[in-house]
Amino acid sequence: MNLRIPGPTPIPPDVLTATGHPMVNHRGPEFAKVLGSVSDGLKWVFGTQSEVFCLTASGTGGLEAAVVNVLSPGDQVLSISIGAFGDRFANIAKTYGAIVESYSVEWGHAADPEEVERRLALNPKISAILVTHNETSTGVTNPLQKIAEIARAHDCLIIVDAVSSISSIPCPVETWGLDVVVSGSQKGWMAPPGLAFVWLSKKAWEANAHAKMPRFYFDLSRARDSLERSQTPWTPALSIFFALEQSFKHLHTEGLLAIYERHKKAGNLTRQVALRNGFELFADPAVASDTVTSIKWPKGADGKAISASARDDFGVILGGGQAKLQGKIFRIGHLGFFEHSELEEALNVVAKLSKKYLGNTSK
Amino acid sequence: MNLRIPGPTPIPPDVLTATGHPMVNHRGPEFAKVLGSVSDGLKWVFGTQSEVFCLTASGTGGLEAAVVNVLSPGDQVLSISIGAFGDRFANIAKTYGAIVESYSVEWGHAADPEEVERRLALNPKISAILVTHNETSTGVTNPLQKIAEIARAHDCLIIVDAVSSISSIPCPVETWGLDVVVSGSQKGWMAPPGLAFVWLSKKAWEANAHAKMPRFYFDLSRARDSLERSQTPWTPALSIFFALEQSFKHLHTEGLLAIYERHKKAGNLTRQVALRNGFELFADPAVASDTVTSIKWPKGADGKAISASARDDFGVILGGGQAKLQGKIFRIGHLGFFEHSELEEALNVVAKLSKKYLGNTSK
Numbered sequence: 001m002n003l004r005i006p007g008p009t010p011i012p013p014d015v016l017t018a019t020g021h022p023m024v025n026h027r028g029p030e031f032a033k034v035l036g037s038v039s040d041g042l043k044w045v046f047g048t049q050s051e052v053f054c055l056t057a058s059g060t061g062g063l064e065a066a067v068v069n070v071l072s073p074g075d076q077v078l079s080i081s082i083g084a085f086g087d088r089f090a091n092i093a094k095t096y097g098a099i100v101e102s103y104s105v106e107w108g109h110a111a112d113p114e115e116v117e118r119r120l121a122l123n124p125k126i127s128a129i130l131v132t133h134n135e136t137s138t139g140v141t142n143p144l145q146k147i148a149e150i151a152r153a154h155d156c157l158i159i160v161d162a163v164s165s166i167s168s169i170p171c172p173v174e175t176w177g178l179d180v181v182v183s184g185s186q187k188g189w190m191a192p193p194g195l196a197f198v199w200l201s202k203k204a205w206e207a208n209a210h211a212k213m214p215r216f217y218f219d220l221s222r223a224r225d226s227l228e229r230s231q232t233p234w235t236p237a238l239s240i241f242f243a244l245e246q247s248f249k250h251l252h253t254e255g256l257l258a259i260y261e262r263h264k265k266a267g268n269l270t271r272q273v274a275l276r277n278g279f280e281l282f283a284d285p286a287v288a289s290d291t292v293t294s295i296k297w298p299k300g301a302d303g304k305a306i307s308a309s310a311r312d313d314f315g316v317i318l319g320g321g322q323a324k325l326q327g328k329i330f331r332i333g334h335l336g337f338f339e340h341s342e343l344e345e346a347l348n349v350v351a352k353l354s355k356k357y358l359g360n361t362s363k
Numbered sequence: 364m365n366l367r368i369p370g371p372t373p374i375p376p377d378v379l380t381a382t383g384h385p386m387v388n389h390r391g392p393e394f395a396k397v398l399g400s401v402s403d404g405l406k407w408v409f410g411t412q413s414e415v416f417c418l419t420a421s422g423t424g425g426l427e428a429a430v431v432n433v434l435s436p437g438d439q440v441l442s443i444s445i446g447a448f449g450d451r452f453a454n455i456a457k458t459y460g461a462i463v464e465s466y467s468v469e470w471g472h473a474a475d476p477e478e479v480e481r482r483l484a485l486n487p488k489i490s491a492i493l494v495t496h497n498e499t500s501t502g503v504t505n506p507l508q509k510i511a512e513i514a515r516a517h518d519c520l521i522i523v524d525a526v527s528s529i530s531s532i533p534c535p536v537e538t539w540g541l542d543v544v545v546s547g548s549q550k551g552w553m554a555p556p557g558l559a560f561v562w563l564s565k566k567a568w569e570a571n572a573h574a575k576m577p578r579f580y581f582d583l584s585r586a587r588d589s590l591e592r593s594q595t596p597w598t599p600a601l602s603i604f605f606a607l608e609q610s611f612k613h614l615h616t617e618g619l620l621a622i623y624e625r626h627k628k629a630g631n632l633t634r635q636v637a638l639r640n641g642f643e644l645f646a647d648p649a650v651a652s653d654t655v656t657s658i659k660w661p662k663g664a665d666g667k668a669i670s671a672s673a674r675d676d677f678g679v680i681l682g683g684g685q686a687k688l689q690g691k692i693f694r695i696g697h698l699g700f701f702e703h704s705e706l707e708e709a710l711n712v713v714a715k716l717s718k719k720y721l722g723n724t725s726k
Contacts, residue, residue, distance in 0.1 A: 027683065056600075060579075216455045235549055237421075
């Protein structure tokens with residue numbers, strides 16, 4: 001199986017074995033040890049000395065936690081959306097009563113920091129920014145560091161969906177001055193889905209003290225109190241913790257700089273091989289993601305049939321287009337645990353099938 | 364290891380192996396098949412033809428979903444609490460703006476249906492009841508069927524925490540006329556923690572259409588729409604689905620009646636062995652749980668030292684007392700995958716250690 005969706009990603013065999021570890025007492029010393037080891041790993045990758053919290057939830061649960069723990073109903077928020085996940089982030093904030101100003105960028109492009117600056121200058125009531133670091137639906141990476149500088153200059157909280165970026169591409173949360181940062185275990189972390197990670201800056205914790213959006217399961221102050229006793233407030237997804245304890249061994253052995261370099265190479269390679277095979281890239285090459293590449297279906301090609309044949313006849317599993325990109329693009333994930341040869345193989349298969357199904361369609 | 368906490372429970376070896384299954388596309392046919400198989404199993408155990416939803420969350424997340432999907436801020440709710448989990452359920456409802464009337468029963472006892480009847484008759488504005496079927500913190504099972512009859516007579520929604528009951532003791536959701544029922548994968552289901560299960564009656568779905576508590580990650584109407592396409596709205600904890608697909612084979616082979624009988628025997632046996640060893644039971648024997656037994660620490664016994672020695676010297680992991688029962692009781696879980704001999708062994712170890720540490724303390 002060549003699983004090329006942008007998460008859940010393939011898992012190293014030893015990590016899969018660890019996932020099947022027998023159960024332990026989640027209130028005892030065995031779990032405290034695992035939680036400590038995973039917490040240390042998370043702090044290392046996030047680039048922080050303060051705690052990163054593990055919530056039993058998917059990345060979307062982490063995004064909800066990020067919003068409801070620092071905002072109150074009626075707060076004015078600037079949503080920077082460059083795709084489906086940016087839209088989702090804004091919808092969460094609206095659901096919980098934030099007043100959301102939408103800066104929506106044409107899909108395939110990144111946000112313009114100058115436009116962010118302009119909007120914050122125009123509306124000084126905006127107290128927080130929601131931004132996607134790496135937009136998985138379009139394969140675009142936002143200029144997060146620049147946006148964070150602007151947020152700081154305007155004393156705005158910057159709340160970041162880093163689900164498919166951090167652990168694959170640089171996102172040092174303290175150096176860049178971010179406030180709330182979210183990721184998910186099924187991305188560059190080389191582990192199965194089931195845990196979301198959330199980090200809060202000191203400023204975000206101050207906001208938390210006054211934040212009035214309702215929260216219980218995702219209440220991070222409970223997570224903080226529990227973590228002081230090396231526990232989680234609710235029964236955690238133990239299997240995913242065992243997986244992460246093992247997958248961090250891979251990340252530590254490789255080292256952060258080598259990991260970033262590997263993903264950068266994978267992004268370049270995937271785009272090159274796609275172009276060489278005659279495909280057109282969907283994302284603006286200047287801001288194309290190094291964790292997922294979005295590629296247009298050739299004109300007249302039957303994407304559904306090609307994806308099915310790639311899967312059933314060649315074991316290549318492609319990511320589809322989401323929301324308004326459904327049927328228009330396919331996506332190749334290259335984050336976490338992969339070989340460069342698998343990326344080439346996937347694209348070669350799609351190229352071969354495109355010709356076949358193009359012929360069929362044009363008859 | 365003799366893991367005797369009331370969840371996470373021990374997992375059969377073949378289910379652990381399944382937990383380590385490689386990742387698949389959560390939007391593809393491989394996952395659709397697993398989800399279908401797990402859904403069928405859930406419907407069978409819940410005793411319903413309609414869908415049971417799997418949320419990537421712990422049981423507490425399921426309880427939050429149960430509340431926010433059918434209630435609005437300002438709704439009057441009767442909370443029947445007989446322990447720590449009943450209190451938690453009420454706190455969730457309060458957090459999201461319900462007006463909660465508390466019927467709090469002395470810990471160790473069950474709720475009195477007549478008192479429920481009296482309270483509903485006194486306050487006709489109460490539109491929903493929150494009730495714990497099996498209170499894991501005290502080892503008591505509520506007379507759920509009788510309470511449900513009263514709820515129906517007063518046209519109240521009955522929202523049930525069945526986390527540690529259903530799949531171990533009878534809880535046929537349709538026959539009993541329940542409205543919202545929640546469980547968690549780490550209990551009688553013989554799978555690791557990470558998934559909560561939530562079922563809604565027709566009446567609960569009608570309430571859902573008007574329920575105004577904010578919800579996004581736990582929005583069950585999204586779960587319903589996705590399930591029609593054999594998907595979940597957000598990336599699911601795949602590993603736990605693989606585990607459940609396998610653990611249902613155990614449940615199917617044994618059969619529901621045999622499962623209930625096995626737990627009933629385990630409850631009886633645990634209480635008998637405890638008494639034979641000179642322990643005093645915490646829960647009223649008339650309503651004692653068949654999935655978890657709560658036992659008082661002998662006077663003067665150092666519970667902390669005994670638990671540590673049981674764990675470190677004998678591999679017996681006991682459940683501790685929660686909230687106000689901390690240090691006063693210990694608990695023996697007997698749900699899911701266990702042998703009767705393991706229950707006897709655990710109690711024999713505690714009895715032996717109690718004598719030892721009793722001697723130490725009285726010196």
